[in-house]
Amino acid sequence: MSVTPQQAHQSGAAGAAIFAGSDSRKYNYFEPKGRKASHYEDMTVDVQPDPERYLLQDWIISFPDGTPTYSKTWTKALSSNWHQFRAVDQEWERTHYQRQSTICGMVQGVIENARKSGAPKRFDKAWVKVLQDHLGAYKHAEFGLGTSLMQAQRYGYTQMVNNAILTNSSYKLRFSQDLTLYLAEIGLDLEGFDHNAGKKHWLEDPIWQGTRKSIEAIMGATDFLEQYFATNLVFEPLVGELFRSGFIMQMAASQGDFATPSVVAAAEADYERNLANTVELIHMLTHDKDHGVHNKGLFNGWMAHHGALAHEAAANLQPIWSQPRVKVSSFTEAQALAKNRIEAICAQIGLKTP
Amino acid sequence: MSETLTLNKIVSQKGISTAEAANRVSDLGWTPSYVQEAMTFPTDYKISKVPRDPMKQVLRSYFPMQEEKDNRVYGALDAALRGDMFRNVEPRWVEWMKLFLAIIPFPEISAARSMAMVGRLAPGEELRTGFTMQMVDEFRHSTIQMNLKKWYMENYIDPAGFDITEAAFGKCYATTIGRQFAEGFLTGDAITAANIYLTVVAETAFTNTLFVAMPSEAARNGDYALPTVFLSVQSDESRHIGNGHSMLMAMIHDPSNHQLLERDLKYAFWQNHAIVDAAIGTFIEYGTTNRDKNKESYAELWHRWIYEDYYRTYMLPLEKYGIKIHHDDVAAAWDRIVKKNYVHKTAQFFTVGWSFNFWRIEAQTEKDFEWFEHKYPGWYAEFGDFWKWHAKLSVPGEKNIAFNGDVGYVYPHRCWSCMVPCLIREDFCCDEVDGKMYTYCSEGCRWTHKVAFAAEYEGRATPAMGRFSGRREWEECYHGWDHADAMVDLGFVRSDGKTLVPQPHLRFEQKDMWTLDHIRGNTLGSPLRSFRALKAGTERDAAIAEYRKGFKINPCN
Numbered sequence: 001m002s003v004t005p006q007q008a009h010q011s012g013a014a015g016a017a018i019f020a021g022s023d024s025r026k027y028n029y030f031e032p033k034g035r036k037a038s039h040y041e042d043m044t045v046d047v048q049p050d051p052e053r054y055l056l057q058d059w060i061i062s063f064p065d066g067t068p069t070y071s072k073t074w075t076k077a078l079s080s081n082w083h084q085f086r087a088v089d090q091e092w093e094r095t096h097y098q099r100q101s102t103i104c105g106m107v108q109g110v111i112e113n114a115r116k117s118g119a120p121k122r123f124d125k126a127w128v129k130v131l132q133d134h135l136g137a138y139k140h141a142e143f144g145l146g147t148s149l150m151q152a153q154r155y156g157y158t159q160m161v162n163n164a165i166l167t168n169s170s171y172k173l174r175f176s177q178d179l180t181l182y183l184a185e186i187g188l189d190l191e192g193f194d195h196n197a198g199k200k201h202w203l204e205d206p207i208w209q210g211t212r213k214s215i216e217a218i219m220g221a222t223d224f225l226e227q228y229f230a231t232n233l234v235f236e237p238l239v240g241e242l243f244r245s246g247f248i249m250q251m252a253a254s255q256g257d258f259a260t261p262s263v264v265a266a267a268e269a270d271y272e273r274n275l276a277n278t279v280e281l282i283h284m285l286t287h288d289k290d291h292g293v294h295n296k297g298l299f300n301g302w303m304a305h306h307g308a309l310a311h312e313a314a315a316n317l318q319p320i321w322s323q324p325r326v327k328v329s330s331f332t333e334a335q336a337l338a339k340n341r342i343e344a345i346c347a348q349i350g351l352k353t354p
Numbered sequence: 355m356s357e358t359l360t361l362n363k364i365v366s367q368k369g370i371s372t373a374e375a376a377n378r379v380s381d382l383g384w385t386p387s388y389v390q391e392a393m394t395f396p397t398d399y400k401i402s403k404v405p406r407d408p409m410k411q412v413l414r415s416y417f418p419m420q421e422e423k424d425n426r427v428y429g430a431l432d433a434a435l436r437g438d439m440f441r442n443v444e445p446r447w448v449e450w451m452k453l454f455l456a457i458i459p460f461p462e463i464s465a466a467r468s469m470a471m472v473g474r475l476a477p478g479e480e481l482r483t484g485f486t487m488q489m490v491d492e493f494r495h496s497t498i499q500m501n502l503k504k505w506y507m508e509n510y511i512d513p514a515g516f517d518i519t520e521a522a523f524g525k526c527y528a529t530t531i532g533r534q535f536a537e538g539f540l541t542g543d544a545i546t547a548a549n550i551y552l553t554v555v556a557e558t559a560f561t562n563t564l565f566v567a568m569p570s571e572a573a574r575n576g577d578y579a580l581p582t583v584f585l586s587v588q589s590d591e592s593r594h595i596g597n598g599h600s601m602l603m604a605m606i607h608d609p610s611n612h613q614l615l616e617r618d619l620k621y622a623f624w625q626n627h628a629i630v631d632a633a634i635g636t637f638i639e640y641g642t643t644n645r646d647k648n649k650e651s652y653a654e655l656w657h658r659w660i661y662e663d664y665y666r667t668y669m670l671p672l673e674k675y676g677i678k679i680h681h682d683d684v685a686a687a688w689d690r691i692v693k694k695n696y697v698h699k700t701a702q703f704f705t706v707g708w709s710f711n712f713w714r715i716e717a718q719t720e721k722d723f724e725w726f727e728h729k730y731p732g733w734y735a736e737f738g739d740f741w742k743w744h745a746k747l748s749v750p751g752e753k754n755i756a757f758n759g760d761v762g763y764v765y766p767h768r769c770w771s772c773m774v775p776c777l778i779r780e781d782f783c784c785d786e787v788d789g790k791m792y793t794y795c796s797e798g799c800r801w802t803h804k805v806a807f808a809a810e811y812e813g814r815a816t817p818a819m820g821r822f823s824g825r826r827e828w829e830e831c832y833h834g835w836d837h838a839d840a841m842v843d844l845g846f847v848r849s850d851g852k853t854l855v856p857q858p859h860l861r862f863e864q865k866d867m868w869t870l871d872h873i874r875g876n877t878l879g880s881p882l883r884s885f886r887a888l889k890a891g892t893e894r895d896a897a898i899a900e901y902r903k904g905f906k907i908n909p910c911n
Contacts, residue, residue, distance in 0.1 A: 010445060010511075010860065010862065011440070011441045011442075011511065012440045012441065012442070012443040012444065012445045012448060012510055012511050012576075013438070013440035013441045013509065013510075013511060014440065014508065014509050014510060014511060014513070015511075016441075016511045016862070017511060017862035017863065018864075019512075019853075019862055019863060019864045019867060020514075020848040020849060020850040020852075020853035020864060020867060021512070021513065021514035021517075021848035021849050021850070021853065021855065022511070022512060022513070022514075022862075023513075023849075024513050024514055024517040024848070024849050025507055025508050025513045025517065026507075026517060027504065027507070027517060027518075027519065027520070028517050028518060029518055029519075029520055029521035029845075030520075039501075042500065042501075042504055043497040043500040043501060043504075044497070044500075045520070046520035046521070046524075047459050047460055047463055047496060047500065047520060048460065048463065049460065049520070049523060049524045049533075050524075053521075053524065054520070054521045054522075054523070054524025054525055055524040056524060056525045056530075056825070056828075056831055056844075057530050057824050057825040057826065057828060057831060058823070058824035058825055059537065059541075059823060059824050060530065060533060060534055060537055060773075060822065060823060060824035060826055061534070061537040061538060061541040061542060061820050061821070061822060061823060061824075062541065062542075062820060062821050062822075062823040062824075063541060063542060063820060063821075064542070064809065064817060064818065064819060064820065064821060066821070066823070068541075068823065068824075069537045069540060069541045092497040092500075092501075093424070093493055093494040093495075093496075093497040093498050094424055094428070094497075094498075094501075096490075096493070096494075097417060097420045097421040097424055097494070098421055098424075100413075100417035100421075101417040101418045101420070101421035103417075104413070104414040104415075104417045104418055105418060107414070108414065112367070115367055116367060139382065140382060140384065143382040143383065146486075147383070147473065147474075147482065150469065150470055150473050150485075150486060150489060151391075151394070151470045151473065151474060152470075153466070153467065153470060153489070154395075154467045154468075154470035154471065154540070155470075159463065162463075162467065163463075163493065166466060166489065166490070166493055167493075169486075169489070170486070170489075170490050170493075173413065173483075173486050174413045174414070174417070176382055177379050177382075177412055177413045177414065177483075178414065180378050180379055180381075180382060181370070181375055181378065181379070181412065181414060184370050184374070184375065184378050185369060185370060188368055188369070188370065195378070199381060199384070202384070203384060212388065213388040213389070216386040216387070216388040216389040217388070217389050219386060219389065219391050220386065220389035220390055220391050220392060222392045222394060
């Protein structure tokens with residue numbers, strides 16, 4: 001039987017024929033940051049379009065005041081090229097789920113093993129109250145940052161900016177839930193553990209009101225970049241790390257608690273990535289050839305405003321350092337580390353330390 | 355060994371229940387007292403009832419579940435390559451993926467962004483966890499689809515069109531139709547956009563044709579990758595449908611919301627129909643080589659997923675809350691698909707415009723004709739000659755079908771609302787909005803622009819409602835341009851600087867490929883400009899009457 005051309009099956013595989021464009025096997029519409037485009041760049045760049053690049057027909061729906069679907073006016077910061085930013089952590093969906101899932105498994109393993117070995121019952125009693133009242137209060141701070149960043153990820157001018165904020169939100173919300181479920185589970189082994197104490201302290205205890213005010217100032221900011229900036233460059237080094245690393249992780253072991261530091265350590269690793277992303281973006285903006293001076297002035301204002309709130313919040317937390325029975329580190333030492341941290345951050349991006 | 359002794363019993367310890375975990379997580383929020391959250395994305399709806407989260411899932415079970423789903427997807431992609439999928443795949447199918455996958459990552463990520471809009475509107479925190487997971491899901495969908503597209507680009511015979519994908523998304527008229535779909539999720543009234551249009555209508559109804567029906571057709575064409583990715587995507591949709599319904603239930607008890615709900619259910623249904631059915635109907639019916647007469651046609655799929663599943667089991671029960679359902683629109687959409695040949699006319703239009711796009715469209719053949727006639731009696735009489743013309747004119751040097759008077763096709767007006775052209779000629783209409791004349795494909799689309807997207811609805815102020823903007827008629831962007839110059843500007847030219855990315859066939863030899871020289875000499879024009887230039891009254895009325903009469907394709911011998 002003869003085979004007519006119509007019946008012959010044309011292989012659809014690469015290389016089955018050579019013609020113009022048959023070897024064009026890379027996304028070719030953006031400049032990679034390095035010599036070759038990373039997989040993250042291929043997954044991310046230009047998915048959110050821009051009338052200044054390829055968006056021929058402009059945004060086709062607007063808000064009632066004429067603001068288009070995406071607008072540069074949603075932050076007071078200015079950039080000569082928002083598209084230049086690439087997230088340092090290079091996250092796309094697969095790497096994000098792999099990392100989050102690994103952390104979830106690690107945290108659950110820690111909790112299961114700790115409970116199986118009866119560890120919570122051996123925690124120092126004063127320390128249990130610290131966990132119940134203060135780690136219980138702090139989980140709300142993490143949730144506030146997570147929801148604030150969930151809001152912020154709507155507003156950035158490029159996909160790279162918004163996806164970096166989105167993954168940051170995802171990390172914060174996961175950690176707030178990690179703490180919530182950790183406390184709920186060790187509470188099963190601790191007689192009289194009050195699951196509602198944390199929220200009560202968050203809402204009413206004077207120790208936490210500075211922190212709550214600082215978080216609510218971030219949640220209430222209407223500039224999405226201010227929310228991202230204040231979260232990672234101000235609140236985290238001055239309050240978040242201070243409490244997590246400077247208090248919980250320093251003190252826990254001496255109170256017979258090997259579990260809590262492992263749960264909290266995940267947030268420190270999350271933060272290193274989110275800090276790197278934020279520093280990269282803010283550094284780009286403070287060194288912008290056209291708008292660097294404007295941006296520095298703006299960011300110094302944000303740093304001063306949120307820095308004052310964060311300093312006040314940190315100072316209010318000082319009494320917590322006195323509550324564990326065994327004292328292995330002081331508030332002054334922790335604060336000195338926080339001061340070094342924010343000085344290093346400010347030096348990196350060229351801003352005044354608050 | 356004792357029958358009661360198992361490893362599970364040895365290591366088990368009392369934990370907290372899923373419901374309790376969800377309850378504790380939903381208590382993380384509080385009402386700020388130092389600084390109020392700004393209502394940055396307003397709505398005209400009132401939401402006083404706390405929505406419930408029907409899924410009761412927390413992130414520590416969510417992330418491992420999603421990672422497992424990802425592992426299956428990526429493992430399947432590797433297996434497809436090892437099984438030499440591309441040797442057997444149908445290029446007719448993969449070519450349409452250049453269009454589909456150029457569009458879909460932006461609607462997905464727009465849905466992620468839109469979670470910011472509903473996240474703050476819902477009182478209470480319970481549903482916020484649901485919105486959080488949806489946000490991360492949509493991030494998953496957007497990047498997993500970009501990955502799939504890259505994978506096609508690396509392994510399919512003709513990567514041109516995939517390589518320019520996001521640039522093409524910004525420039526092609528067909529992708530702009532997809533952008534109307536996506537921008538609707540995240541612009542304007544927050545509830546209209548992120549709840550009714552996105553979750554209640556697009557995700558509850560139309561993702562079934564997008565992410566369930568279309569993957570089945572992919573598999574019939576030797577493409578196992580698309581079903582792998584998109585059925586995994588669809589498995590996230592049940593959560594999103596739950597979010598949408600829960601939010602809807604939090605509003606539906608307040609009668610002051612009913613007027614807006616009726617507007618938005620109507621708007622969202624009609625736009626989803628006009629956009630999704632045009633695109634997905636074309637991919638399924640015309641992108642396939644499988645002509646099994648026992649499989650469902652797009653019309654049959656639509657009846658199953660949209661009519662039975664959405665309209666009868668989801669929408670109709672809303673009537674008991676006092677909501678007036680737009681029954682007439684559902685009937686009109688059905689008629690457009692089965693009686694007025696909406697999908698066939700869309701595929702015809704895409705094909706007339708092959709040389710303005712960035713993928714290949716080959717002619718349908720006798721085998722296809724037989725299937726179409728079986729599924730849609732009368733199809734051959736209306737469309738048979740057209741496809742013969744397309745086959746005949748697919749050879750370089752023939753006169754381009756878009757400008758070839760012998761064919762008999764009349765280039766259509768563009769609909770200002772859905773942005774699909776006005777293909778059902780008898781339904782063509784026009785109207786003035788803010789003193790300017792616009793053209794529409796249907797009464798539903800005229801109503802959408804003039805009545806729904808306005809500052810007032812039936813005497814009620816709607817200050818949060820969005821507006822149509824931008825250069826919505828694509829043809830106007832290139833009015834007066836030479837066709838070849840427009841293609842250079844669009845970037846739809848291959849790496850040799852002259853061969854077009856789109857081709858009217860699946861022949862992969864260089865000698866068969868159209869170049870800029872083959873299309874030079876024809877001038878593009880804006881139908882709307884010409885229409886607006888007509889004198890109001892007799893001249894315009896005559897043009898409308900003529901347009902509504904339609905055209906007849908000439909016999910192709």
